[in-house]
Amino acid sequence: MNIPQTEHELIERAQNLAGLTLGDIAQQAGIEVPKNLTRNKGWIGLLLEHVLGASAGSRPEPDFPNLGIELKSLPINEQAKPLETTFVSVAPLTGLVGINWHNSYVRKKLAKVLWVPVISPKDQPITQRVVGTPFLWSPSAEEEALLAQDWQELTDMIVLGNVENIQGKHGQVMQLRPKAANSQAKTQAYDRHGKPFMTLPRGFYLKINFTHMLLHKYLRIN
DNA sequence: GCGTGATCATGA
DNA sequence: TCATGATCACGC
Numbered sequence: 001m002n003i004p005q006t007e008h009e010l011i012e013r014a015q016n017l018a019g020l021t022l023g024d025i026a027q028q029a030g031i032e033v034p035k036n037l038t039r040n041k042g043w044i045g046l047l048l049e050h051v052l053g054a055s056a057g058s059r060p061e062p063d064f065p066n067l068g069i070e071l072k073s074l075p076i077n078e079q080a081k082p083l084e085t086t087f088v089s090v091a092p093l094t095g096l097v098g099i100n101w102h103n104s105y106v107r108k109k110l111a112k113v114l115w116v117p118v119i120s121p122k123d124q125p126i127t128q129r130v131v132g133t134p135f136l137w138s139p140s141a142e143e144e145a146l147l148a149q150d151w152q153e154l155t156d157m158i159v160l161g162n163v164e165n166i167q168g169k170h171g172q173v174m175q176l177r178p179k180a181a182n183s184q185a186k187t188q189a190y191d192r193h194g195k196p197f198m199t200l201p202r203g204f205y206l207k208i209n210f211t212h213m214l215l216h217k218y219l220r221i222n
Numbered sequence: 223g224c225g226t227g228a229t230c231a232t233g234a
Numbered sequence: 235t236c237a238t239g240a241t242c243a244c245g246c
Contacts, residue, residue, distance in 0.1 A: 041242055042227025049227080058226030058245060075229080085237085087228060168238040178239055179225090187223070200239095201224080208237085223246105230241065 001029075001053040007067050007136070013052055014116060014134035022118070023127030025051055033127050043126075045073045048116055060089075062109075069136070070113045075120035076132065080215050083120060086206040090179055093189035093199070096159050101148040104155075106174075106204050110147065113137050117215065135218040146210070150174040154204070161192035164199055173210035179203030 004010035017025060022044065026033045029051050034040040048054075054063035054071055063071040075083045089109050092099070101107055117132030139147060150171035157166050166176045178200050186198035 037229060037242095039242055041229045042244090044229095045227045046244095058224085060225060063226095073228085084229060087226095090225060175238085178241085181223090181241070181243090183240060185223075203225095225246100226244080228242090231238105232236105232240090233238090234236095 001051055003053045003055060003066065004064065005066070007069070010052065010064060010067060010069065010114065011134070011136060014114060017048075017051065017116070017131045018133050020131050021127060022047065022129045022131070025131070026127070035126070037126065044075075044118055044120075044129075045071070048073050052114075062112075064114075068112055070109055070111075072113050072115050074115050074117045074211055074215075076117045076215065077121060078119060080117070080132070080219065082208045082211045082215070083122075085175070085177075085208060086211055087179070088174070088204040088206060091154070091158065091176055091202045091204055093158055093163055093187060093202070094196075096155065099155070101151050104151060106147070106151055107144075110139060115211075115214065115218075133219055137214055137218065143210075143214075146173045151204075158189070161190050161194070163189050163202065166202070171207065173207050175205050175207055176202045177205055 004013055023033060026047060031047060034043055037043055049063060049071060062068055072086055077083055089105055114134060114136050116134045119130045119132055150173055154166060154171060154176045168175045168177050180201045185201055187201040188196050189199045191197050
């Protein structure tokens with residue numbers, strides 16, 4: 001699919017997916033649907049990227065660079081509750097001098113997001129899952145304050161050399177969790193004495209309560 | 223290993 | 235039951 005030239009074109013394209021099953025969409029795109037996502041965890045996101053015309057690749061930039069828009073698929077149940085946390089970005093564990101919320105990568109990444117809910121009951125075949133109503137979101141002042149607060153708490157811990165003490169329970173709406181091939185993966189960080197050491201790579205994730213709140217706000221449901 | 227796309231699966 | 239910690243695939 002070609003790249004959408006305007007925000008309107010992208011939204012329109014996304015809205016045209018609403019109500020379609022992933023089977024329909026994949027068939028139109030000539031893409032084979034996996035039986036399950038165990039070995040294809042990012043498949044739905046990649047399918048949506050493809051049909052919406054996101055520029056492919058794993059470069060650290062928005063999915064639609066010309067529009068400054070990030071695409072996120074969001075698995076939900078029939079009551080429109082998110083079923084999973086939402087990965088935002090890898091967390092820098094070094095080079096944090098001079099970084100604050102305002103110039104942070106998380107803020108940039110979440111500045112403008114096209115959310116595409118996918119009704120994804122675990123017991124339902126991938127082909128029969130249905131795309132919900134997509135919506136374009138930018139953080140409100142209140143939402144940004146929540147994100148900023150969590151980002152600051154987590155980043156403070158990293159800077160102070162406490163990254164290994166961070167657990168998923170930290171943060172009200174955003175958390176820091178492993179983001180790696182497996183638990184043996186290593187990346188550099190600093191300990192409490194400022195000495196480098198190797199630790200598990202982490203990523204920022206939006207908690208379910210946050211994305212649930214966004215769904216309520218934009219879809220006026222429940 | 224890093225960054226993209228995430229969901230799996232088990233312990234509490 | 236469900237959130238946390240673990241894991242899967244791919245390009246480079």
